[in-house]
Amino acid sequence: MKPFILASQSPRRKQLLEQAGLSFSIIPSSIEETVPNHYSPEETVALLAYQKAADVLKDHRDSVVLGADTIVSLDGTILGKPANDEDARAKLHLLSGRTHQVLTGVAILSSEKEVTFTAQAQVSFYSLSDEEIDNYIRSGEPSDKAGAYGIQGLGATFVEKVEGDYFAIVGLPIAKVSRALKSFN
């Protein structure tokens, strides 16, 4: 069996792989996250996941490498991680009282084989008050998360409804991942 590498610095992805009972090491990629303007949300997360995995595979050719990328999409507009508190506030105002899509792309690559897929969920937010948003930003939770919220944390209190793969929201659709990995062994 080849060594398995998670090409991600996300603590959530690490935790989900551990939850699935997998053994792996962590080597985050250092790619510049740039995607052509005309790319759809699905194409965007698939390309970024692929680039992250390929960046690490090039120096670890004997391994199986997993890369992933998560974005929030609101009516076709892509919301990534917030640049600062002001940006987080703007993103949360956009999401307030509406339904958005969270998409995660996954690429699992070895020197012989490539598997890429996406998973998604629709998330409906209650209307958020200015005070609620300010308190949330003060908690520090938005800073490293797509769409400026974490459903697994205090952000759970914003969510009226979820349809789809919950684990795609947290950053890794773990059931699809563990099934796809079987074909690499």
Ligand SMILES: Cc1cn([C@H]2C[C@H](O)[C@@H](COP(=O)(O)OP(=O)(O)OP(=O)(O)O)O2)c(=O)[nH]c1=O
């Ligand atoms: C919407 C949402 C996102 N997120 C997280 C998952 C991802 O870690 C992050 C999106 O950023 P990504 O750019 O996908 O990943 P990352 O920078 O954390 O890690 P790496 O590029 O090294 O793989 O947002 C949550 O944890 N909870 C949520 O509810």
